[in-house]
Amino acid sequence: MDDHQTQDLVKELVHRLISAESGGGGRDAGGALRFAHRLLSSRLAPAVLPDEHALAESVKRRLAASGRPDDALAFADLHAKLSARSRPASLWPLLYLLDSLSSHRRAAAAASCLPNLPTAAPPRAAGSGAAAAAAAAGGKPASRAPGAPPGGVVLVSKDPDNIREIALREYTELVLDETEVSEAALVRDVLYACQGIDGRYVRFDKGSDAYDLPDGVRVPRSTRTLVRKLCELGWLFRKVRGFISDNISRSPSDAATEVGTVAQAFCSALQEELSDYYKLLAVLESYSLNPIPTPGSDSGVSGNYLSLRRLAVWLAEPAVRMRLMAVLVDGCRGLRGGAMAGAIHGHAQHGDPTFQDFMGRLLRRVCSPLFEMVRSWVLEGELEDVFAEFFIVGQPVKAESLWQEGYLLQSDMLPAFISPVLAQRILRTGKSINFLKVCCDDNGWADAATEAAVCVGTTTSRGGLGYGQIDALEALVVEAAKRIDRHLMDVIHKRYRFKDHCLAIKRYLLLGQGDFVQYLMDVVGPELSEPANRISSFHLAGLLETAIRASNAQYDDRDILDRIKVKMMDHGDGDRGWDVFSLEYDARVPLDTVFTASVMKRYLKIFNFLWKLKRVDHSLTGIWKTMKPNCIVSSPFYKEGTNIRSQFVSVLRKCQVLFNEMNHFVTNFQYYIMFEVLEVSWARFSEEMDSAKDLDDLLLAHDKYLTSIVEKSLLGERSHGILRNLFALFDIILQFRSHADRWFERIYELQLRGKGKPKSKAKAKSKEVDSWVDGGRKAMIQLAGELFRKMGEDLDSIAKDYTSSLDAFIAQLPMQQHVDLKFLLFRLDFTEYYSRVSSNK
Numbered sequence: 001m002d003d004h005q006t007q008d009l010v011k012e013l014v015h016r017l018i019s020a021e022s023g024g025g026g027r028d029a030g031g032a033l034r035f036a037h038r039l040l041s042s043r044l045a046p047a048v049l050p051d052e053h054a055l056a057e058s059v060k061r062r063l064a065a066s067g068r069p070d071d072a073l074a075f076a077d078l079h080a081k082l083s084a085r086s087r088p089a090s091l092w093p094l095l096y097l098l099d100s101l102s103s104h105r106r107a108a109a110a111a112s113c114l115p116n117l118p119t120a121a122p123p124r125a126a127g128s129g130a131a132a133a134a135a136a137a138g139g140k141p142a143s144r145a146p147g148a149p150p151g152g153v154v155l156v157s158k159d160p161d162n163i164r165e166i167a168l169r170e171y172t173e174l175v176l177d178e179t180e181v182s183e184a185a186l187v188r189d190v191l192y193a194c195q196g197i198d199g200r201y202v203r204f205d206k207g208s209d210a211y212d213l214p215d216g217v218r219v220p221r222s223t224r225t226l227v228r229k230l231c232e233l234g235w236l237f238r239k240v241r242g243f244i245s246d247n248i249s250r251s252p253s254d255a256a257t258e259v260g261t262v263a264q265a266f267c268s269a270l271q272e273e274l275s276d277y278y279k280l281l282a283v284l285e286s287y288s289l290n291p292i293p294t295p296g297s298d299s300g301v302s303g304n305y306l307s308l309r310r311l312a313v314w315l316a317e318p319a320v321r322m323r324l325m326a327v328l329v330d331g332c333r334g335l336r337g338g339a340m341a342g343a344i345h346g347h348a349q350h351g352d353p354t355f356q357d358f359m360g361r362l363l364r365r366v367c368s369p370l371f372e373m374v375r376s377w378v379l380e381g382e383l384e385d386v387f388a389e390f391f392i393v394g395q396p397v398k399a400e401s402l403w404q405e406g407y408l409l410q411s412d413m414l415p416a417f418i419s420p421v422l423a424q425r426i427l428r429t430g431k432s433i434n435f436l437k438v439c440c441d442d443n444g445w446a447d448a449a450t451e452a453a454v455c456v457g458t459t460t461s462r463g464g465l466g467y468g469q470i471d472a473l474e475a476l477v478v479e480a481a482k483r484i485d486r487h488l489m490d491v492i493h494k495r496y497r498f499k500d501h502c503l504a505i506k507r508y509l510l511l512g513q514g515d516f517v518q519y520l521m522d523v524v525g526p527e528l529s530e531p532a533n534r535i536s537s538f539h540l541a542g543l544l545e546t547a548i549r550a551s552n553a554q555y556d557d558r559d560i561l562d563r564i565k566v567k568m569m570d571h572g573d574g575d576r577g578w579d580v581f582s583l584e585y586d587a588r589v590p591l592d593t594v595f596t597a598s599v600m601k602r603y604l605k606i607f608n609f610l611w612k613l614k615r616v617d618h619s620l621t622g623i624w625k626t627m628k629p630n631c632i633v634s635s636p637f638y639k640e641g642t643n644i645r646s647q648f649v650s651v652l653r654k655c656q657v658l659f660n661e662m663n664h665f666v667t668n669f670q671y672y673i674m675f676e677v678l679e680v681s682w683a684r685f686s687e688e689m690d691s692a693k694d695l696d697d698l699l700l701a702h703d704k705y706l707t708s709i710v711e712k713s714l715l716g717e718r719s720h721g722i723l724r725n726l727f728a729l730f731d732i733i734l735q736f737r738s739h740a741d742r743w744f745e746r747i748y749e750l751q752l753r754g755k756g757k758p759k760s761k762a763k764a765k766s767k768e769v770d771s772w773v774d775g776g777r778k779a780m781i782q783l784a785g786e787l788f789r790k791m792g793e794d795l796d797s798i799a800k801d802y803t804s805s806l807d808a809f810i811a812q813l814p815m816q817q818h819v820d821l822k823f824l825l826f827r828l829d830f831t832e833y834y835s836r837v838s839s840n841k
Contacts, residue, residue: 010036052083052092059099180218186227187288187306193234194281194315196241202231210235226308233315236322237277243329244270260336260387261369266344269365270325277318284314321358328362337389341367342415360468367467370415374473375465378426378480379449381433389413392427399439400592403695407431417467422474428696429481432488435695439590440491448487452480485694492698496591499689502702504560505585505595509603510678510709511610513553520547521618528577532568535577540566544583563587567604578615582607593695594702602706609715610673616730617670619737620663626744627655644781647788654795655740658802662733665806668827676820677712681705711818722812728805736798743791747784810834 014033056079063072083091181201189199193211198204204211211231213224244267247259287306306314324347331343344366348359373390376382383394391413397406409427414420433449436442456475458465465473492498507513523543527535544566548554553561563586571580582604587595595603688701710716714723813825829835 010040050092050096052095055092055095055099059095179220179223183223183292183307184288186219186223187292187308187311190227190230190234190308190311191281191284191288193231194237195278196234196238202227204234204238223308226312230308230312230315233319233322236319236326237274239326240270240274240322240329243267243333244274260389262337262340262366262389263332265369266332266340266362266366269362270329272365273321273325273362277322280314280318284311324355324358336387337385338370338391338410338413338415338418341370342417345415345417363467367415371465371467371473374426374477377430378477379453381430381437381445383407383430391415391418391423392430399589400596402438403431403435403593403699404596406434417470418473422477425477425481428694429477429484432481432484432695435590435593436484436488436491439593440488440495442487442491442495444487444491445484448483449480452476452483455479481694488695489692489698492590492695498591498594498698499686500557500560501563501585501587501591501595502685502689504556504563505603506678506682508553508564509583509585509607511607511614512674512678513551516547516551516553517614519550520544521614523547523550524577524581525618528581530577532571532575532577532580535568535580537566537568540568540581578612582611594699599702599706602710605715606706606709606713609713612727612730613666613670613673616733617666619734620659620666623659623737623740624663626740627652627659644785644788647785647792651788651791651795654792654799658736658795658799661806662736662802665729665828666733669824672820672824672827673713676823677709680820681708681712684708712820714816714821718817722809722816725805725809725812729802729809732798732802732805736802739794739798743787743794746787807834 011033014036015029018029018032056076060072060076063069063075079095185201189202192199193202193204201213201217202211203214210228211234213219213227219227247263247267284306287304290305292305292307328344328347331347332340335343341363344359344363348356348363350356350359370389373384376384377390377392383390383392385393391410392407393410394407395405407427407430409423411420414423418426433445436445453476456472456479458472458476465476508516511517520543523546524540527540527543544564548561548564565584565586567582567584569580569582584600584604585595587600682705685701685705688704689698692698692701711719714726810825810829813821813828
């Protein structure tokens with residue numbers, strides 16, 4: 001109340017009230033004036049919400065409940081009129097005052113702190129709404145006290161007996177009697193505990209793992225509880241400081257094995273937060289030096305004193321932050337690198353802006369080393385991970401295994417803010433750079449990485465990326481991966497001619513070069529018929545070169561032809577050259593990343609299968625040459641009598657029928673393998689090869705290509721049963737070729753000896769044939785009949801075995817998984833002959 005006019009009015013009011021109450025007696029006017037000033041200067045407000053309508057309804061309900069409905073109606077009418085003439089904000093205080101006076105008036109006179117409200121003359125009709133409302137709320141009008149000023153002034157008097165001061169003084173004495181430690185000493189000890197230091201009274205108890213007052217110290221229970229609550233901050237501080245000490249205060253050898261850069265950054269961020277905490281404790285230490293005023297004391301004391309309750313307010317926010325740091329410390333104990341960053345990131349998902357700001361500031365410091373590792377790996381291909389903290393780990397391998405096994409992804413080190421898809425892209429980008437450097441001896445990746453950084457607006461220097469910039473990181477990784485992978489594909493296709501080498505493998509290892517295969521069969525066939533242990537691989541290499549020079553393969557690139565080599569597989573007793581002969585292709589760096597040892601084993605498996613198929617086809621061609629019609633018609637047995645001629649024709653017919661069946665099967669099966677399997681798979685692989693955007697796509701396309709060939713060629717894991725039947729058919733056909741050669745060789749010998757012109761070779765082979773010739777024409781015809789009978793029996797046996805194996809093979813075709821094998825069944829049984837035969841059995 002700085003206004004002098006207001007002070008004068010208050011002074012005059014106090015004097016009038018005192019003179020009216022005591023009749024001009026000797027009441028202390030100075031004390032009453034000071035008390036009035038204190039009341040008017042008070043900022044206390046009623047502990048209710050200013051709701052005018054709710055208060056009016058409460059008054060009306062109370063009047064109606066007390067049996068005064070007329071007064072309730074009168075109050076409602078007066079309230080409506082007063083509301084229409086007054087401002088809404090000025091009516092509620094008046095109603096609240098009148099309602100409070102009415103309530104105190106009804107209470108006991110001894111408990112009332114306000115005297116009765118003296119009233120003036122009866123209120124005027126419409127202009128004195130407030131007086132009418134008071135009359136309605138309080139019942140009948142109260143009589144005005146003698147000498148009281150008109151207008152209904154409230155008389156407020158100070159407690160003459162100083163009851164409040166006496167009560168406060170007694171409370172102070174009671175507290176001092178129950179406490180043997182001053183509050184200032186407890187405040188000082190709590191501040192020590194918040195720094196992890198034992199005080200005079202408050203000490204750390206290892207048994208309970210907490211700071212507490214000893215049981216012998218006599219303090220009120222509320223004070224002890226408050227001290228325990230405040231000292232929780234010291235316990236949290238000890239945990240955080242202990243974690244920092246364990247990770248920072250180590251010898252260099254221990255730090256190299258247990259503490260990484262991410263953990264060091266985390267400890268540094270915690271220390272920075274603790275520095276602000278130390279500053280706050282220093283300020284509180286200065287406040288604790290000011291004396292604490294006692295209850296009821298009116299002496300002037302500085303407002304910057306520090307009591308336990310004030311200390312609780314000061315330490316509320318630091319306690320929340322320290323509790324969060326302690327939770328992070330517990331969650332990160334035993335973790336390192338990306339796992340630690342992911343654990344801290346998991347606690348950052350919170351809706352409180354203050355909480356998010358604190359965690360964001362902490363994570364920017366913690367994740368800085370991790371983002372630097374990502375930048376170095378993506379743009380330079382360098383794995384700067386001394387402490388094994390990165391989610392990509394490298395291991396020493398050969399150049400051919402660099403892409404597949406050189407670098408792997410550690411899922412337990414992958415933080416949650418980096419998605420698995422982005423992590424795979426990061427891994428592939430760095431692998432591409434290292435593949436270009438190590439396997440391709442190429443430096444063009446550096447320009448591609450720089451262009452990618454410029455394109456996304458990111459610097460290539462350290463510190464360009466950090467936590468909270470995941471979108472920028474993803475944009476950089478995507479752009480760098482696209483440019484570096486494009487450069488890698490150009491190097492693979494143009495510099496190392498990957499497609500040409502794949503085509504060469506198809507032509508020579510998968511026997512797609514027909515004239516070369518035919519020449520090779522012709523020149524190595526006699527050599528491979530010998531036992532395997534008597535065959536020289538050097539001699540076979542010479543025959544391979546002969547086949548190349550005799551076919552169109554001679555026009556291929558010399559670098560490709562030099563890579564084709566003869567390989568003799570391991571052999572055992574009784575193996576022939578056909579069983580151990582194979583071709584291999586020398587795929588050098590970097591092509592051996594695609595054509596690995598395991599891949600070349602699959603190619604070898606396919607080659608052996610195709611080589612056996614070609615051998616069977618070559619054998620059938622040899623049988624046809626032996627059974628040429630002009631050779632048969634010119635035979636003397638064809639011109640003999642009816643009996644021997646019928647036997648001869650019957651045997652020849654059986655041979656021809658069996659040959660036709662075998663030739664039908666082999667021709668259609670070979671067509672299926674060479675066109676439906678190899679050519680179709682190559683066409684798809686060629687398309688996928690051209691559209692591959694990175695080396696992983698190329699490897700996947702090649703693996704699909706090989707898998708398709710293996711599955712369609714009945715070489716898969718689920719086709720062992722039908723493959724055994726197929727090989728049984730091949731063995732029967734080769735057996736038929738062996739028998740046919742022996743039969744027709746004897747027939748030709750008999751023909752020559754019957755003409756009297758035996759060859760020396762025939763003489764050396766069989767003494768029995770000499771006996772046939774010496775026995776004359778009749779004996780020769782008799783022996784020929786015996787030969788034809790034996791041939792017929794052997795043909796029947798071979799035909800029976802062949803039919804049985806073929807039926808089993810055809811019966812198993814519908815049960816195969818691959819859909820293309822159904823077309824093979826249609827080609828083999830397009831007339832449904834085998835289906836009808838099997839149904840009639």
